[in-house]
Amino acid sequence: MKRSIERRLVVMFAIAALATFALASAALYAVLQSELARHQHEELDTNLQNLRYSIERTGDVERWHRVVLKLDTLTPADGRVRFWVLSDDPRFQYGKGLGEVEAMDHDADGRGTLKLSGQAQPLHTLSVAIDAFGERPRVRLVVGSDWPGYGHTLRVFLGALLGVSLTGVLLVILAGHWIARVGLKPLEQLSREAQALRPRRLSQRLKLDDMPDELSGLTAAFNGALGRLEDAYRQLEAFNADVAHELRTPLANLIGGTQVALSRPRSAPALEETLQSNLEELERMRSIVNDMLFLARADQGEAATSLVRTLVETEVRRTIEFFEFVLDEAGNTVAIEGELTAEATIETSLFRRALSNLLQNAIEHSAPGARLTVRIEREAGWVWVKVCNPGLPVAEEHLRRLFDRFYRVDVSRHDRGQHHGHGLGLAIVKAVARMHGGSVVADSAGGVTCIGFSVPAS
Structure with a gap:
């Protein structure tokens, strides 16, 4: 069952109102009961003080009859108020059930309760001892009340409180329902605008005007997500176009070469040459597909697993040795600088692949005879490996996108006049760095361009 914010708000209003009315009712009931x-x-x-005054001035049996008459007069017919006089002298006693009265407990102030046989409710009593006077010995005067009117008043008041509280809770529920509907209208409007979004209108954004402060942050965050989604969608479109473009060229070469070979009879050497050309194009296509599969695994969160602690300078030298023939052919040299004793925890195959791409990129963008530099730097728990090459400067807008897939700077920057890659080399460098938890960097200043990545230091 789906949860409704409106229903939850109404329930919360009802609970809050019920708790408030309950506390208020309990407080009022306690105050009334106390009063x-x-x-x-x-x-x-x-009553006690009135009778006490009369008894204190009565010292003989003859006058005691007047006290008894007064007690009979003050006792109402409904028995709501009762009087007792306890004495060792039977002549100065008054009231029924004196044995039960004499056995009751009372506090120091004379207050107590008395439960008489045949009486449904206990009596609240107040008593006082009166010293002897004349013939009258020391007596104890007890006044009791069964409080029927007060109990009835409390019951009526309690019923009224319950009725008012339940009515108030019902009104709060109705008002809360209306308040919730009115308060959630901006959210409904936001929902309608979100439902109106369409893939063909990627630039559309939710309106921030007239939005409450509580929803402004949500709306801005949603618009930010839409912006990122638009960028990702456009990058995906560009990526698909680039993939199609990269695969179209070797496919066109394969089809064209095969059609030419089949257009007329060919000798075995000519067919061998055609097959050799086709093999080169197929190798290029396989390289593109393999690189794309590698990037796809990296995008899915694949991390480097076969980690070993190694000297970074050793892995750099081994990778440079692999490029020895390419460097000799280009007339370039490579020097290693920086923290030559830095150690890192890496997957060596991934590390060499990333460094190979950086070296290949530096060779392609350097003039013959240029001196390349591999810098090893240690910084805050990371080891940075940067490959620097002299050449034309790279503009800032290009530096930010060097690691995008299939992104290439203008061909005029290439000192060799020919580009051998397919635009995924630096994207793979970024993927390798991310698989190690690191990051990438690109900088171009003073006629030197440095591109590198980081791996965790040991």
């Missing part, structure tokens, strides 16, 4: 208890105690204390 009613205070009024009951005041009533008991008033």
Whole structure:
């Protein structure tokens, strides 16, 4: 079941309202209960003090009958208020159930509760001891009340609180539903605009105008994602076009050469020459496909696994030795500079592949007899390997895109006048660096261009 923000907000409003009403009701009920208890105690204390005054001035049996008459008069017919006088002298006693009254507990202030047989509710009592006077011995006056009116008031008030609270919660739910709908309208508008996006309108963006502050950040982030998606889509289109272009040339050469060979009878040497030319084109196509498969695996998150700790300078020299014939043919030399004792944790085959691409790139863009440099630098837990070559400067807009697939700088930069790669060499360098957790760098200043990558130092 899908979760609804509107429903969740309404439920949260209802829970908050229920908790608020419950706390308020509990507080009001406690205040009312405390006030009613205070009024009951005041009533008991008033009756107690009134009778105490009369009993304290009564010292004989004849006048005690007047006290009894007064007690009978103050006792209501419904028995809500009861009086008892406890005494060792039976002549100065009053009330029914004196044994139960005498056995009840009370605190130092004379307050207590009394549960009489046949009585549903306990009585709240207040008592006081009165010293002897004349013939009257020391007595104890007890006033009790069963608080029926107060209990009824509490019950009625509690029912009213429950009714008001439930009604209030219902109103809050209705108001919360309306508030949630109104508050979520910008989100609905944002959803409609997002649904209106189409692949053919990649430049379309969500409107930031009139958006609440809470949604402005989300909208800006979504627009940023759309921008990145547009860039990725355009790069994919350019990549597909470049792939088609790169494969079209060798395919055209293969088809053309084969058609020419089949146009008329050929001798065995001529057919052998055609097959040799076709083999070169097929090797070129295989190289492109292999490089693209390697980049695809790198894009899927494949990382270097066969890691070994090695001296970087040793791997650099081995790679340069592999290029010895190419360097001699071009008349170039290579020098190694920097941190020659730096060690790194690398997969040697990937490292050599990346360095080979950098050396091939430097040879292609250097004049005959140029001196190339491989710099080894150590920086903050990383070892940088940079290949530098003299040549025409590379503009900043090109430096930022050197590692893009199939990206080539203008042919006029090539001092040899011919380009042998297919535009994936530096992209592979970037992939190798990423597979080691490193990064790449390109810089061109003072007639020297340096391109390199980093691997984790040991």
